[in-house]
Amino acid sequence: xxxxxxxxxxxxxxxxxxxxxxxxxxxxxxxxxxxxxxxxxxxxxxxxxxxxxxxxxxxxxxxxxxxxxxxxxxxxxxxxxxxxxxxxxxxxxxxxxxxxxxxxxxxxxxxxxxxxxxxxxxxxxxxxxxxxxxxxxxxxxxxxxxxxxxxxxxxxxxxxxxxxxxxxxxxxxxxxxxxxxxxxxxxxxxxxxxxxxxxxxxxxxxxxxxxxxxxxxxxxxxxxxxxxxxxxxxxxxxxxxxxxxxxxxxxxxxxxxxxxxxxxxxxxxxxxxxxxxxxxxxxxxxxxxxxxxxxxxxxxxxxxxx
Numbered sequence: 001x002x003x004x005x006x007x008x009x010x011x012x013x014x015x016x017x018x019x020x021x022x023x024x025x026x027x028x029x030x031x032x033x034x035x036x037x038x039x040x041x042x043x044x045x046x047x048x049x050x051x052x053x054x055x056x057x058x059x060x061x062x063x064x065x066x067x068x069x070x071x072x073x074x075x076x077x078x079x080x081x082x083x084x085x086x087x088x089x090x091x092x093x094x095x096x097x098x099x100x101x102x103x104x105x106x107x108x109x110x111x112x113x114x115x116x117x118x119x120x121x122x123x124x125x126x127x128x129x130x131x132x133x134x135x136x137x138x139x140x141x142x143x144x145x146x147x148x149x150x151x152x153x154x155x156x157x158x159x160x161x162x163x164x165x166x167x168x169x170x171x172x173x174x175x176x177x178x179x180x181x182x183x184x185x186x187x188x189x190x191x192x193x194x195x196x197x198x199x200x201x202x203x204x205x206x207x208x209x210x211x212x213x214x215x216x217x218x219x220x221x222x223x224x225x226x227x228x229x230x231x232x233x234x235x236x237x238x239x240x241x242x243x244x245x246x247x248x249x250x251x252x253x254x255x256x257x258x259x260x261x262x263x264x265x266x267x268x269x270x271x272x273x274x275x276x277x278x279x280x281x282x283x284x285x286x287x288x289x290x291x292x293x294x295x296x297x298x299x300x301x302x303x304x305x306x
Contacts, residue, residue, distance in 0.1 A: 007019040007022075007050075007051065007052055012052070012084055013077065013080040013081040013083075013084045014052045014055060014081050014084060014085075015052045016077065017049070017052075017056060017061075017074065017077055017078070017081050018049055018050045018051060018052045019050075020073075020074070020077075021046070021049060021050050021064060021074070022050040024064075024068045024070070025046075025050075028068065031043065032044070032046045032047050032050075035067065038067045039060070039063035039064065039066075039067050040063070041060065041063070045060075055081060055082070055085055055135070055136045055139060056074075056078060056081065057139060058075065058078055058139075058143075061074040061075045061077070061078040062074070062075050078143070079143060079146075082136075082139055082140040082143040083095075083140065083143065085136045085137065085139070085140045086137070086140050089229055089230050090230060092230075092232060093211075093223050093230060093232055094144060096213055096221055096223075096232070097144065097147070097211075097213060098144075098147055099215060099218075100154050100213040100214060100215055100221075101154055101155070101214055101215055101216050102154060102155045102156075102157075102213070102214035103154050103155070103156045103157070103211065103212075103213055103214075104156075104157045104211065104212040104213075104214075104246055105156075105157070105158050105159070105209070105210070105211045105212070106159045106161075106196075106205045106209055106210055106211075106246060106249050107158065107159070107160050107161065107164060107209045108161040108163065108164070108205060108208060108209050109161075109163070109164065109167070109209065110124060110164060110167070110169065111160065111164055111178060111182070112158050112160075113141050113144060113145075114144060114145055114147075114148065114156060115145075115158065115181060115182060115185070115191070115193070116141065116145075116178065116181075117174070117177050117178050117181050118138050118142060119170055119173075119174045119177060119178075120169055120170055120174055120175075120177070120178040121137075121138045121141045121142075122134055122138045122170070123169045123170030123171075123174055124169060124170075125137045125138060148190070148191070153190045154190070155190055156190060156191045156192070157192045157194075157250070158191070158192065158193045158194070159194045159195075159196055159205070159246075159249050159250060159253050160182075160193065160194070160195050160196065161195075161196050161205070162195055162196060162197050162198050162262070163198075165179065165195065165262070165263060165266045165270075166266065166270065172271050172272065175270075175271045176267065176271040176272055179263055179264075179266065179267040179271065180267065182260075182263050183260060183263055183264060183267070186256075186257075186260045192256050193256065193259055193260070193263075194250060194253035194254060194255070194256055194259045195253060195254050195259040195262050195263065196249060196252060196253040196254075197253075197254055197262070200252040200253070203248070203249060203252050204245035204246075204248045204249055205245070205249050208224065209224065209225070210222065210223065210224040210242060210246075211223040211224070212239070212242060212243060212246060219234040219236075219239075220234065220239045220243075221233070221234055221239075222234075222235070222238050222239055222242050
């Protein structure tokens, strides 16, 4: 007799998801294979999700909602599941980011996480994590990007060092798609991308990347990362100093239109001139199968959770 792992639904969002999926399947009198035929995936994959051995994708969650007519229950729960896969030290920031009305960020090494393509994110993650963990972290990062799909999304202002455009993360094709993604925000009213050119010389961002979050009713937040930890504070003096520093970075950076022109030029000259269409303000579509995201490509770039 095969032993089936019994989940504690109070242990984590992932175990609660698996527990509810199994409970509804058994209540419907369906085997794993029968449910698999309904939602177009293998019974083995369903079994892995039901035992919390695999993190489900959004496609999988939506398929369960359709199969069991649960009115979006699994789709809503998935956000908690994916958020729980983020490193513990990063989760407090992710919670605050999801509530922010205005997000300002300066990035000196990589594209900010809210604007990354899955392939670019996977290449970053693959430096420090095994393939199965990479899939989970990329899915969690794509879930973060859903705040850009809201009816009233946060205003996002991104200043990227020019080096970010030249650092080849994941290979030429990955960079081609990533820069195309950045160009897709050219006419987005909620997302503004500026490039800080090398010709700016010494500037106020030389200490490293940082984020500023502004809220409707709560104090502003300053956030930065070191190699193995994060620093987040609402200290008014820090906010004041970093806000002034960010304003100077914006002043030193190219205007939004000139920044887009530079991105397009680097895209054409360094990575080829093909531009795949990406909908402005929208994260790339997930895979059509109810599985997890594609395996990562390796890169020598530092990953982190930015």
